[in-house]
Amino acid sequence: MTSLDPIVLFFILGLSAGLLRSELRLPSAVYDLVSMVLLLAIGMKGGIELAKQPLIVLLPQMFWVMLMGLILPLLAYPVLRYVGHFKREDAASIAAHYGSVSVATYAVAVVYFASQQISFEAHMPLLLAVLEIPAILVGIVLARGLRSKMPLGALAHEVFLGKGIVLLVGGLLIGWIAGPQGIQSIAPLFFDLFYGILALFLLEMGLITAAQFGSLRRYGLFLILFGIGMPLVSAWIGIAFGYAMGFSVGGTAMLAILAASASYIAVPAAMRISVPQANPALSLAAALGVSFPFNVLVGIPLYYTFAVWTYSLLGAPR
Amino acid sequence: MTSLDPIVLFFILGLSAGLLRSELRLPSAVYDLVSMVLLLAIGMKGGIELAKQPLIVLLPQMFWVMLMGLILPLLAYPVLRYVGHFKREDAASIAAHYGSVSVATYAVAVVYFASQQISFEAHMPLLLAVLEIPAILVGIVLARGLRSKMPLGALAHEVFLGKGIVLLVGGLLIGWIAGPQGIQSIAPLFFDLFYGILALFLLEMGLITAAQFGSLRRYGLFLILFGIGMPLVSAWIGIAFGYAMGFSVGGTAMLAILAASASYIAVPAAMRISVPQANPALSLAAALGVSFPFNVLVGIPLYYTFAVWTYSLLGAPR
Amino acid sequence: MTSLDPIVLFFILGLSAGLLRSELRLPSAVYDLVSMVLLLAIGMKGGIELAKQPLIVLLPQMFWVMLMGLILPLLAYPVLRYVGHFKREDAASIAAHYGSVSVATYAVAVVYFASQQISFEAHMPLLLAVLEIPAILVGIVLARGLRSKMPLGALAHEVFLGKGIVLLVGGLLIGWIAGPQGIQSIAPLFFDLFYGILALFLLEMGLITAAQFGSLRRYGLFLILFGIGMPLVSAWIGIAFGYAMGFSVGGTAMLAILAASASYIAVPAAMRISVPQANPALSLAAALGVSFPFNVLVGIPLYYTFAVWTYSLLGAPR
Amino acid sequence: MSPCTRKLLTIITEAALENVLLKDLDRLGAQGYTLSDARGKGHRGIRSSAWDASSNIRVEVVCNEVTAEAITAHLQANYYNDYAMILFVSDVTVLRPEKF
């Protein structure tokens, strides 16, 4: 991402303030407000697009994307377990984080694509929501085995009724039902302020990221390498899926970005309850301490370049 | 209200999330911020209108509306006491809630009227502020008798200096003094974002409403019937007053909506201090658990239809 | 300031609510959010201007302004110590508050200048940031003597990495790097809403100011006289510096306002840690209880008038 | 300034009672108090702190035994029946006993 975008500068400000141990600290109520508005806005943006096309057309895409969300953690797990020598639960939990997605990374990508006038499939937020969940299930099975007697009800509750999913899917439904006309009255808050609110959110994300660096130092080099390497690999998988599904270059790049991003909202909460033996500091250090800044500062334009290469090499799909 | 309006969809989202016991929970600081902006905005909207006409003209209206605020709880009390068999203090407290008004219901009605291009007397927020208080006094007298030795100072403090009244009346005064020109600089926050902020508020209201359903189940059918029946009756009284005062159809409908709405900010706080024997769960279950959703989802367009009937039957007033 | 400006009316509303002991209280998270947005916005406004001119040109100005920040507390100290008979630490701490600046006062002045279409040097936020700090150092030396063995690291940390400075300077840098084009996407939040957010902030400031009146009553008349007299003197010093630096009338008036304003964010925090023997109630009572309302209600237009007189008497500088 | 024993009174009750309660504490001889916001569950159901009417406060008062008993008796007489409220007392050691 062009490092001059003010959105990214806010992230860097937060990161620097955190690393310099400044007094700057946002109250958690502000974090909650800001992330709530972002999730609803992203959901509604996607929902408006859903209103324009029959949902049935999107079912195959949802299926393929779900498949991608199952494959990514299965790919990450052996690396973490056998190269990184993490214990089973930790490997499974980290894998789940990387199979799922980061809404903040998506939001920054949306800003980047807008500034570069790259268009992409506008129902992407639907795929974002779909991608949140499968990796969680894979992570749990990897950690506990298939025969584990997890109370399924509690798990489904945790997964489908977590704050992030409810707001994202709620936004999708509201956008879908209300449509572009209906949503206009609330556009000043949710759409006009989107960039500004994202800036505040990234300021906070910078502070949170800085707080992960301590664990990073403790858990060492492998986590850093994984936190950069895994997104690079995932991005190519995302490109493969996007190409196979006949997406535009922009859409393919966006899917690559989703694949490369690592969750830090839905997955940590679900893993903490369903795989308590996993050390949450490890996954957050990797996802927030390494992959999030890497994706935001370097990855987003890079994955787009990957997608452009692919399309110029192979031609537009089908 | 047209169930497609996104404002109402946010309420339904909150309600569903609450009923499904989702993790979604807004910090109370967000609730405070959002309700503060709404109260100030509604006050200022009314204040701007006050600047356009001599206040003396409005004094009779304020008097009549105050009278309405005295009549409504006196009507509700015997029903609650002798049909519902509530103990004296509970009947008095519930009656006070229904004699007063709900700012959130008013805000949703404003949105509905705007979407339907129905005009109404623009100084309505003044009447809203006036209506908040008389029912509280009636409720206290009903509960404690006229000879009770309530410390009047403490009561006046509670009633006139509660958060809601201060912000609403403060907004009125600011709008009145600054006038439409003066207020322009702050319009982007208070007026352009009004719908969006109302949406967030209704999301939270949905969650709060869902939390009342537990008490509803406990206190049974009568409360549900009362929570629907009382607004229906009150609406007609509001229409009678509006018609008698020579209001437009829109203004009459709005007065009906105010009459039908039940307070959940000013009255609970005042009752808790001055009639502590009343169980607050009862009034909130009725006001928030039944009447608020009923008014928002069904009542607002219904009462408007009532007003239209009345005007087409009886002709415009005077 | 024209007492009709709604911004100021919000301050008066907060002040009245506080003095009447209303229930109105803003959660500290709202205070944090609102002040964060203001500081970032002011910083960015200044930063955008920095992008337009070589920084080297501003270095002399920064030097002179820093000098002013050293002189003001040295002037205030003997008055406080020998006329006011405050103990050494208290005199030093109060002096530091008056040598530094109040961002809220600056923000109100910006609104006033805009409404009166008075232009001023647009890099003023840079000077604002520069002015925050020197007085703190003077205050510490006055209180502890030059030979005191204050841990310099901890002090520098407190001074340069306090919340206010980080946000203001961070905003400056973001504005500078991103430039007017880059910042456009976040303008709806930070610039369009500026007045509205300032209104909320001043509402809270009114409540906080009211809370200082208790200490004022206790510490008596001298503090009130000082809280009015010191700004009047400082304003003339600001005018002298502005004139000497060749500023426009508006810029000179703004420098006078900065000089007259007294800090209540950066300085209290730094003094509390580095001069703990000073009673913080004294400085806050003077700075917030007297000088802030005086400057906002009376001082801002007054100092502008002073500047106009000066320029018409002496002619434009150089 | 040798250490000394005092009572720590903890009151958990509805936020609506805050103003009244703090005035009572002042009047009954408490030299100070500390408040924080809380949520919880008791005989009067769940109090979730989502908004004013369902918020709790948690008040702590360090005081001598006489004051503790006066406060306890006053609360029991005036609020215990009508408000969501619990109260418990424990022994604490304080410095500067003259403060409490």
Add this chain to the structure above:
Amino acid sequence: MSPCTRKLLTIITEAALENVLLKDLDRLGAQGYTLSDARGKGHRGIRSSAWDASSNIRVEVVCNEVTAEAITAHLQANYYNDYAMILFVSDVTVLRPEKF
């Protein structure tokens, strides 16, 4: 309504555990509980409360000795190894002992 002794159990743990923990408390016989948000530091590092994953909660339960022991044993068996959690118990005097 003479005063009576009970146990005050204070649990400080990760906010992620809130729902599960409160259900457990209900099941193990606690008549009520009080929660507030907290931050802190312990063997599992700094928990800053900046956002959900790093928030702590502070839960207080007033109960009789048997319940206190049941809760303690349950927490120790189920959560102590995997979660940031501490637990301490003190004696408190309560009014209306039948409530706890």
Add this chain to the structure above:
Amino acid sequence: MSPCTRKLLTIITEAALENVLLKDLDRLGAQGYTLSDARGKGHRGIRSSAWDASSNIRVEVVCNEVTAEAITAHLQANYYNDYAMILFVSDVTVLRPEKF
């Protein structure tokens, strides 16, 4: 893992002191601490938590007696005169005493 007695130190003081105080606690041997925001009233007047300069924090430290005394002495020597601060100590039973 039999239960064992420790001291619970509660410090209520100005939020401005947070950073300095936490560093001191670390240095004086506290194995952990828990913080929450608070407001209150004491000899230095009302601290309303409306904004930074008037906020209180409430810090709890569970530790052994020696550490408790060290912290108490340090706070009394360094902050008691200049800051709004109170401190009280009580006995608590903990599990896993090796943690504290």
